[in-house]
Amino acid sequence: MSVDPPRVPQIPVDPLVPPPPSNAAAAPETVAQAVDRAEAAATRRRWVTLAELVGVAGVVIAAFGLWLTWSDRRADDQAKRAEQASERKVRTLVMLKASVDGDDLTLTDPAHDVQTIDIRFPKALGVAAQTDADPKIAAGWVSAPMLKLTDGGPDTQSGRLPVLITASYWDADVERHDAAIYDVSWKTDGRFMQGRAFRLEGLKLKERTASVARLEAIWTRQKPKAAK
Structure with missing residues (x-):
């Protein structure tokens, strides 16, 4: 003797009542998170770029300082050579x-x-x-x-x-x-x-x-x- 499964009562659907909300309600939250992630990534990229700029600026400043030091030393060497040449010239001059x-x-x-x-x-x-x-x-x-x-x-x-x-x-x-x-x-x-x-x-x-x-x-x- 077979037993039929219990029947689930059917709830009538009223066409004037909107269906229950689906998973689409989570979509705005997912977009906001994506925007946050994009902004965070952009911020990180900006910090990396700024650090790179600071590093490049440091290299440029160091190179400029080395150039100034070399230029000053060269100017001093030229001045010393000119002074020595002048002294040698003076020593060769006769004053009768x-x-x-x-x-x-x-x-x-x-x-x-x-x-x-x-x-x-x-x-x-x-x-x-x-x-x-x-x-x-x-x-x-x-x-x-x-x-x-x-x-x-x-x-x-x-x-x-x-x-x-x-x-x-x-x-x-x-x-x-x-x-x-x-x-x-x-x-x-x-x-x-x-x-x-x-x-x-x-x-x-x-x-x-x-x-x-x-x-x-x-x-x-x-x-x-x-x-x-």
């Missing part, structure tokens, strides 16, 4: 001093043992250049043309005669030369029944140049004016 020996001048330089000099005079004087001469200037070299140039004026006159002097000396085993224009101080005096006397009185550095043209230009300005 003169002591009066009668009517002549004996030339010396306390810093260098000057062996010989070459000396050029203004061309208008007609005085031959003295080469490989002892370091002195003899009044007899220029007395005749200078007395002729100042003839007709007062017996007592004074002035400056520019000369181009190249001094030669030894620096250890190296022979060096230094050229410059000097002013030679001169003076004339009258002598009773013996005409006029000419003598040299001193020496002073005029210009550090070896230009003959400059020598002539200086002489044009400094030469004695012709007597009327």
